[in-house]
């Protein structure tokens with residue numbers, strides 16, 4: 001049996017991936033870059049700095065900013081984003097997530113957050129689910145962002161569970177790659193076109209139940 005479930009946050013627990021997109025779009029449009037959802041798909045799960053690099057490259061502006069200007073742009077995006085999440089509340093939890101956390105806790109399965117977001121701790125507090133989490137991996141302490149396995153390995157290490165006893169839940173291609181690289185079992189939220197045909201995928205988090213995870217684990 002699996003002993004832990006490691007959750008991504010944005011796009012898995014709540015719809016904040018849309019807020020990230022809107023914040024990037026606003027920043028990009030100020031730079032004369034028109035973002036679209038196809039480009040945004042590459043940003044999902046990716047750190048703030050790496051996302052900005054992808055956007056500047058996409059807009060052909062990767063050589064236009066000094067290091068301090070780059071950092072200022074990243075901070076500006078974060079300000080837009082932080083403003084948009086101030087009113088997040090428990091009713092913004094995706095369907096089934098509260099019930100799943102409760103079930104996992106009842107069955108003594110450890111729960112950890114493996115989000116690339118430095119706003120993760122604030123959000124799970126706002127969502128009213130912080131107490132379920134045995135650990136929150138700190139993205140500022142890992143060397144490589146997703147698709148590297150670091151954040152998932154850090155989460156597993158914090159709860160003292162071996163990676164081969166962990167399930168990772170993700171909505172981003174970079175995140176699924178990170179879970180696989182960590183030697184964990186991936187469960188995707190979204191579509192096989194984006195996440196791959198070779199893994200278990202739910203189209204809605206309402207389908208993410210303890211029984212479903214047990215079934216996926218035993219297959």
Ligand code: BG6
Pocket residue numbers: 009010017020043044045046047048051078115116117118119120172
């Ligand atoms: C990930 C999101 O969870 O966190 C990305 O999918 C985001 O879109 C990344 O860029 C970093 O988030 P933050 O809040 O630290 O800028």
Ligand code: MG
Pocket residue numbers: 008009010011012017044045170171172175
């Ligand atoms: Mg995500």
